[in-house]
Each structure stands twice: as structure tokens, then as C-alpha cells.
Amino acid sequence: MMKSGTVTMKDIARELGVSVATVSRALKDSPRISAEKREEIKRYAREHNFTPNLIAEALRKSKVQPLKIIGVIVPQFTHYYFSSILAGIEEEASARGYQLMVAQSDERYEREVEICRSFYENKVCGVIVSQAKNTTKFDHFKFLVEQHVPLVFYDRVSIGVNASRVVIDDYMGAFAAVNYLINTGCKRIAYYGMSLNLEIGKNRFNGYQDALLKHGIQPDEQLIRMCDNRSDAESITPDLMNIQNPPDAFFAVNDETALGVLYSCKRMGLRIPADISICGFTNGVHAMSCDPMLTTVEQRGTRVGEEAASILIDKVEGALPINSIEKRIVRTRLIVRGTTK
Numbered sequence: 001m002m003k004s005g006t007v008t009m010k011d012i013a014r015e016l017g018v019s020v021a022t023v024s025r026a027l028k029d030s031p032r033i034s035a036e037k038r039e040e041i042k043r044y045a046r047e048h049n050f051t052p053n054l055i056a057e058a059l060r061k062s063k064v065q066p067l068k069i070i071g072v073i074v075p076q077f078t079h080y081y082f083s084s085i086l087a088g089i090e091e092e093a094s095a096r097g098y099q100l101m102v103a104q105s106d107e108r109y110e111r112e113v114e115i116c117r118s119f120y121e122n123k124v125c126g127v128i129v130s131q132a133k134n135t136t137k138f139d140h141f142k143f144l145v146e147q148h149v150p151l152v153f154y155d156r157v158s159i160g161v162n163a164s165r166v167v168i169d170d171y172m173g174a175f176a177a178v179n180y181l182i183n184t185g186c187k188r189i190a191y192y193g194m195s196l197n198l199e200i201g202k203n204r205f206n207g208y209q210d211a212l213l214k215h216g217i218q219p220d221e222q223l224i225r226m227c228d229n230r231s232d233a234e235s236i237t238p239d240l241m242n243i244q245n246p247p248d249a250f251f252a253v254n255d256e257t258a259l260g261v262l263y264s265c266k267r268m269g270l271r272i273p274a275d276i277s278i279c280g281f282t283n284g285v286h287a288m289s290c291d292p293m294l295t296t297v298e299q300r301g302t303r304v305g306e307e308a309a310s311i312l313i314d315k316v317e318g319a320l321p322i323n324s325i326e327k328r329i330v331r332t333r334l335i336v337r338g339t340t341k
Helices: 009-016 020-027 035-047 054-062 080-095 109-121 139-146 170-183 199-214 230-241 255-267 301-317
Strands: 069-074 099-104 126-129 151-154 164-168 189-193 224-226 249-252 277-282 295-298 327-330 333-335
Touching: 009 020, 009 035, 020 035, 069 080, 069 109, 069 301, 080 099, 080 301, 099 109, 109 126, 109 139, 126 301, 139 151, 151 301, 164 170, 164 301, 170 189, 170 199, 170 249, 170 277, 170 295, 170 333, 189 199, 189 255, 230 255, 249 255, 255 277, 301 327
Parallel strands: 069 099, 069 126, 126 151, 151 164, 164 327, 189 224, 189 249, 249 277, 277 295
Antiparallel strands: 295 333
């Protein structure tokens, strides 16, 4: 884990009584500096957590004016929702004169830590992030906050870090979807969701559960599965449809999972929506390229990205205090199509 410290080459030069040029050459193993002096400077740099400003160095060499760069961490580039958020971040950042340094965590905690370290070393002006699914330790995020690097979460928020965030109204989105399914005659509604360790997982599950309870329907544990991708949905749906009292509808945590249910049910010869209703959550491009087209909760990812970038840039430019905690919610809406009655 990174240690605190924002030591510069100028600081090292002052403390050791040498020039900044000497420090720079020593850190690059220049033979113009004695081996003994090189080791003294390197040891001091290590002990005080010195990190070179790689972007600034590259810009100095190219004689280009320094750029304003925002670090963005995306769990997966292939996920439509994250791509739409990234588009919103880029649009707002570009309009305000900023550029992006984007990296994919690939849903891995270790990769996320590496990216945060790289962003810090490259002196980005702030970081916008959606945490990986399996992240349960948050020291890498806390470090950025401690170093006064503006940090904004989107979608998946780290409850272990007191930082600004932009989320959608996951609870109401799920509640509205399940409420609609019940109002169209469904009583046995299966839930395919993500880990309850994630805030959005808890919020969507609570929306599902409360909609059932509102109509006097007790949640059935047989119908609740941790499943948030298409392949798993295709694998477990046939078994679920073969239980003694099978579901008459599915509410899935994202569109890809809902499509797994759709194609699995069609292979079983079930009619959609006459025999089974299906609702997803995203409203990505695939929701309109299936047959029948998918009923889903629209997340408005572009708006989420714009809000996240706006908060971060306002902090960088002083329009918002750097230590203020901004919490913004983007509203969802239910898009009714052919997979529901």
C-alpha cells in the first residue's frame, strides 16, 4: 500500500544540499553523478515516497503546455452502461478543457490498486471511479483522499470511503419494475442480482423485496439467485423453471442477465411474455436487438458521467471545496417493451 507523501525533486535537492539537476540525473542513474551520491539520493527518495511526475516530464520534453488530465477507472469497457458513462465524462471534461486518462480494472481489486498508484504517480488532477465487484479493502481510495486528490465515485460506491458520488436511484428503479410486473398479473417473480456487498446490489434487492411486500407477496428464497451475467443466467434458468412452483416472471439486475433468461426460456419452448415475463436493468443497445425487445429500467449513463465530471472539475477549479461530499442521484425510468404483458 502507498505511504503518505508528496516529496518533489526540489525538496530532495534542498534537503541534501544539491541541485535539482543532480537529483534528476541521480534518479536516472547518470554516470555523471558518483555511485555514492546516486545511492544517497535514491535512498532518500524511497524513504520519502518520491514519485516522478511522468506526464510533466513528457510534456517538458515535447515543449507542450501542461494538460489538465482526469483519471477514470472503468470496471469493464465492454459493458454498455460503463461505456455510456465514460462518454458522458468525456463530453463534460472536453467542454471544460480537460482530457482523460482511462484504465480498466477488469473487476479485479489488485488491478484497481495498481491503477490508483499509477494515476497518483502521473499526477492526475482527480480520479473518477466505479469500484470492482470484489473490492472489500479501500486503502487505495483513502490514500487519494488523504493526498487531497479529488475523488468521485459513480455507480458502484465504496461505503468505506467518505467521498463524492453520483448514482442512479437503484431502489426506485427496481421497485417500479417489480411493481409493474405484479400489476400485469405476475406473482412468482424471480430475482437475479449481484452481491449484496455492493451498495447497488443491496438497493436493487431492497426495491424488489419491498415491491413484493407492498402487494402482500412474501419473497421466496427459491426464486432469489446471485446471478449478474448472461452465461450464468442461461445455466441456472432451466433448473429454476423446473422446480415445483416455477416463476412466472424474472427481474434481472442488468440487461445481459435478462437476455440470458430470455434465450434460455425460448429454448425451453416458453412463450414470451405469455408464459413468462422478463425485465432487465440498463436499457443498452442489446435491449432493442432481441426478439421480443426487452422491457428494462433505463439508467441514463451519459448523465451520470456528466455529473461525475462536473463535480470533480468544480473541486479542481475551486467552485466546490475539495473536502465537500457531493451526493447526486440520477433518476431512472421503466421502458416497457415486448418481454412483459
